[in-house]
Amino acid sequence: MAFHDPTAEALQRPAHPDKGRSLWTDARRRFARNRAAMVALVALVLIALFAFFGQLLTEFDGETVDFTLIGVNATQGVPSLETGHYFGTDQEGRDLYARTVQGTRLSLMIGIVGSLVAVVVGTLYGAVSGYLGGRVDGAMMRIVDVLMSIPFMFVLILMLVMFGRSLLMLFIGIGLISWLSMARIARGQTLSIKNKEFVEAAVATGVRPLTIILRHVVPNLAGVVIVYATLLIPEMIIYESFISFLGLGVQEPNTSLGALISRGASQIGNGVPWQLGFPLFFFVVMLFAFFFVGDGLRDAIDPKDR
């Protein structure tokens, strides 16, 4: 035959079923072609490895105070490979490398937990609200509006002051706000998805509403949700850093990047720039990497939105 006939070709193939190329496979391929996003992804992986296994590379822990270094930080606590204090020491004479590892881990966890709450609660809330529509939708969205109109920084600070400054409180506080805008985004998307014919086909077939939401609506939301979740992680990290910067976030001996930057900034006049520099470097690189990965994901998942 002179021309290419895919049907005839397919008929000659063995009868075992073809593997389909899903939209996810396509998205993965597009993402892999995006250089900036891939570099950012590698950076993120390295930072995550640093945060979770970096402690193994040093003999110091972040809690032992070296009294001999107090007061002579600018001369004795300089970053050096010989002393083993790769990033120098902080003003209490603790190893800054171990502190940074600890802080990066906490910041990363805050970001991921906040984002995870947003993905699970926000997506389901938004999808249910949008799908049911009408009065239920109105009521559910007004609740979100009310919660959004409360200045959360203020409430969070009050909570931390009233119930004590615990890590758990911080996670709860961040989790409480993170899902609000996600719920709005998910609802907006759901409104357009629920008018698609495949949803109508499912209704006409007699599929239950909850199954429709989980099988037909949420997977089609996934693209937007994933992108927004990636962009939400740095936002949460900034949020936590700000609170820690104010001195209300994580408490000693625990630390986060925000707390370290705060401490470093207060020592900036004492000739110890590394106390600010190293935490800030990890903070900035991490945020940049998350933003680039988020952008890359958006381009990969929904190429027509570029």
Next chain:
Amino acid sequence: MSAPILQVNDLRVTFDVPVRGGWPWTPPRKLQAVGGISFDLQPGEVLGVVGESGSGKSTLARAIVGTVPSTGRVLFDGQDLTRLSPEARRARRRDIQMIFQDPLAALNPRLTVGDIIAEPLTTHFPKTPRAEVRARVQALMERVGLLPNLVNRYPHEFSGGQCQRIGIARALILNPKLLICDEPVSALDVSVQAQVVNLLRELRREMGIAMIFIAHDLSVVRHISDRIMVMYLGRLMERAPAPAVVGTPRHPYTQFLIASVPIPDPVLEKARPRPVLEGDLPSPLSPPSGCVFRTRCPKARERCAVEPPPPYDVGPGHVATCHYWDEPTPMVQAAE
């Protein structure tokens, strides 16, 4: 005649249109998309529904399937669907399936074709063994002309005609008694249209499914239908056996529709009179009084503005809603 499988009685669909700039408590305006349609459908019969865009064809289909709220009665197998509890209604849905206009939009892009076709089966018979589901899906794919080894493919990997075949396979997996085809071929190109229409005809002959076949293209509808119903602005204009609608149309609107069908012969097509229907479809928010077609009808008189025409019996099984159905219609010619 056996008992009809579907009896539709005075079916009305009204949508609320919020008043722009109104307060939340301002009463919405009513848009009547379907205004009192009644018909019967025998088992295995195909009823064609034609009418221009906005005539309420698709809304009628959705009201019968139950995806838009409606008033009136829809008796399926003697059971009033509008009065069933949501749960009972859901169970009943397996006997009525639907095929959609936009073949790709009707398929969830995140599911494989096999999962899409199997969905009605897994919904109504969740305990079916996986192997059996797979076997039935593949058998059905073969039946509608798709290669069964494509089960794991995704909808975007198929052409429009193939997507419509997937939609047909999904509609057939539960052996429904009634199939509602909402413009199943309008989004396809002509050669593919013929394939899909022929497939539907074969399936109907083999399985004896009753169908409601909606289209705006009379030449497609008359190929497959036993009877044809002509709608305009949500109202019945004329209903008759397919040959009578095409051969001896009584309603002026139908006559214009028939006259507008092109003849596939350039010489005849050039010579044929080309009457035009003037004006646009009136807004369904404020339909004309009396007969809804009177604003565009060359025969309209005072009576038409006052008295809505009842369905007149104009022949065997032939109904037309026009007061002056027995008078000839002056056809307005298009200017050359």
